[in-house]
Amino acid sequence: MVVTAEQLAGCVAELVRIPSVNPLHRGPIAESAGPIGEAAIAGRLAERLSSLGADDVVLDDVDEGRPNVYARFDGRTDRLVVLDVHTDTVTVEHMTDPPFDGRIDDEFVWGRGALDTKASLGVILALLEQWRADGRTAEPTLLVVGSVCEEAGGLLGAGRFRDWVHERGHRIDQLVVAEPTELAPIHGHKGGVSIEVTVHGKAAHSALPDLGANAIEAMAHVIAAYEAEHRRLQTIEPTTELGTSTLSVTEISGGTGGNVIPAECRITIGQRVVPGQVAHECHERLIEIAHEASPLPVTCRSLLPAQPDGTFGSEAFYQPPDGDLVRTLAGAAGTTPTVAPFGTNALRYGGLARELCVFGPGRIDDAHQATERVAIADLVRLASCYEAWLTPT
Ligand SMILES: [Zn+2]
Known part of the structure; x- marks a missing residue:
């Protein structure tokens, strides 16, 4: 069965309704809606991923009350691929729209984080649910990562995930960092x-x-x-x-x-x-x-935290645009690979995976605004891209 637009929109909306404002972006409106930070969404995500049949789910405290979530779904092969989605959002104090209602209309899911970056998390949840119902398994072993502290505070969640991978000696074949890229795989940024x-x-x-x-x-x-x-x-x-x-x-x-x-x-x-x-x-x-x-x-x-080796600064991330991962995603989306002027969690992932790219629906220019929404049509396109990546025929 093909996952439906309703399922995809519903999963994204459910995540938008769980406030997860970055603590450095706190303010009275966010505080009146519930606890600040990523704890609630991480807890919900861990529960949801377990119920979808994850073979292992780990809550890894990065900071007090701010856990990363790692959920492993064993595939038909042990080739390991990772989807990293940050769970925090920017401030809601300047929003002119209800930030956490997650309302769905004919075309869009609305609310803080809908675009940046709960869309990608909602889509993978909907797909995992559908695959489970169909008795299907992804080809590679998939690690879904919900990382904290991306929007402000020095990418601590990504740094912690990198260290966790090194500690366990995991070898990652392909790693996708979710961010709004208009479904064009980003193969480098400064x-x-x-x-x-x-x-x-x-x-x-x-x-x-x-x-x-x-x-x-x-x-x-x-x-x-x-x-x-x-x-x-x-x-x-x-x-x-x-x-x-x-x-x-x-x-x-x-x-x-x-x-x-x-x-x-x-x-x-x-x-x-x-x-x-x-x-x-x-x-x-x-x-x-x-x-x-x-x-x-x-x-x-x-002004940046030290790297594990005590040095400061992040290397650029770059790889040629003709690798399997970038070609697969661009082919499925019908887009052209490009490079980006902004930084992402990929700044912490140099050398961590054989292939790395940044990929997701919507335009980065529309993120962090007074209103936020993601097009349901883009969720459908993203689902078909993940299908091409994870369940190739
Ligand atoms: Zn983002």
Whole structure:
């Protein structure tokens, strides 16, 4: 039997009705709807996946009350494939629509998370239910992963899942990260590093500036040096469709009064890392530039959590578009593989699977908005893509 549009929409709506706002996006509207965070949806998901015949279901605490869910469905072969769907959503405080009603009309399922990214979770649940009813089994062994902490907080769920895979020595053949990609498989995106730079000067009366050391003026040298580095990076010929590495200063603060020489100035600087660059080397280079350019003492700290090996930053993720996974999904969806300007959980999955891509229904531009919806027609298309991937004939 083919799974119906009603089944697909129903499964997505059920997930939308379980609030799972990322704790860093909490607010009064979210709080009035129930507990903040991923605990409720993780619990429900674990229950649902067990009832669908999962051979193993694990709740893995990433942070207090924030578990990842891993559910394994043994296939006809032991080739291991993974579908990773983040369970958290962004804030609902600016929504003009009821965030958690999960209403279904003729064309859409509505509510926070419908598009980003409960659609993919709902579709795989509906398919597993249908396959169970039909007595069918997927060809590969499928691990469904519900990961926490994607929308804010440093991809902790994805990082924990990667470590869990390494601890168990699992070998993943194919890994799909669910995000809205208009059903075009994303076969690469840039990585990144981000640091905060603080210049330390000395306060004085601004009528007597020579008695102080002006941290803002010193920071101007640092910013000019970063601009020069950005321009240098643009002259390097890109090796992939991802283009060049870029560097941007995005925040600045400093000074305590109009007549005080500023003792401190602080900026945030980020770099988008491309294939061929080593993220922790980019991180070190950003620190070096600040020290070289500033006439005053400088301190730096990473704004991203450390990797398991103690280094900072995420490598780019890239693979050629002609692999089996990307070709299968693009073929089933009738789309063209592409690369993305935004980052996803795939930033934590370098080297974890033989093949990796990001794939899901809807447009990323429509995510995080005052209203959120996913087209039921896209759920139907996604179901046929997962069928082509998991139950090839
Ligand atoms: Zn997302």
